[in-house]
Amino acid sequence: MQERYRTVAHEGVHEIEINKSRFICALAPAATEQEAQEFVQRVRAEHATATHNCFAYVIGADGAVQKAGDDGEPGGTAGVPMLQMLLRRDVRYVVAVVTRYYGGIKLGAGGLIRAYGGVVGEALDTLGTVVRQRFRLVTVVVDHQRAGKLENDLRATGRAVREVRYAEAVSIEVGLPESDLDAFRSWLADATAGTATLELGGEAYGEG
Structure with a gap:
């Protein structure tokens, strides 16, 4: 791609x-x-x-x-x-x-x-035209207690939050440039004290 x-x-x-x-x-x-x-x-x-x-x-x-x-x-x-x-x-x-x-x-x-x-x-x-950037889709799964702050932090740092689903835990789908994955893992561990899990998904395009 x-x-x-x-x-x-x-x-x-x-x-x-x-x-x-x-x-x-x-x-x-x-x-x-x-x-x-x-x-x-x-x-x-x-x-x-x-x-x-x-x-x-x-x-x-x-x-x-x-x-x-x-x-x-x-x-x-x-x-x-x-x-x-x-x-x-x-x-x-x-x-x-x-x-x-x-x-x-x-x-x-x-x-x-x-x-x-x-x-x-x-x-x-x-x-007018727009540029669309290729993203790797990742799903962050976090407990309800931390979900609201984490979602706000994601948006505040300019990350593309695509979907938020509430169940027993909260799943937040995010689009990331492939090159940002390692840094994002570290950021997520710090932001949630290591309690969130990260699932890698497919690829998609979004406005970059």
Whole structure:
């Protein structure tokens, strides 16, 4: 797994007008290729009367899955420049759909490439991006007496508390950078006088 990746902060829309044609870019984070395809279908349904609904998406922190579609625009003038913009900006797990309402003036191949790539770039600037860091999930099991203070201490030291479960004991799930594990073990032993146990879980991404 990659240590970190950048993605779009949240779903949103950005619109520009060029020579009377409207270019509306809808961007969204997508965890899987299926999510990306569902977003493309949703935007196409919303803009069923549009001249074109072109798309591009990049799935995987390493950019393993890359797809683009021109939806009737001349080959390579829409989906590919959109995809290139996503890759140039180094964003992953992201889907972009650019809806075009034709305004009666042809833009030519160069104009289309600039328009489709440009509106995606502007949309990324407008919506913003976030970096997600790879974490090892660990579960701290501690008695009820110490749980409240420990949870506060975890948050105060900037650690990513993901879930707290109350049973006979209290389980607190935390996301840690792999390199922080040894230091965390020592910190936890000090903070709980050695009474807490630590269980290692899988890996996940969170905002870093």
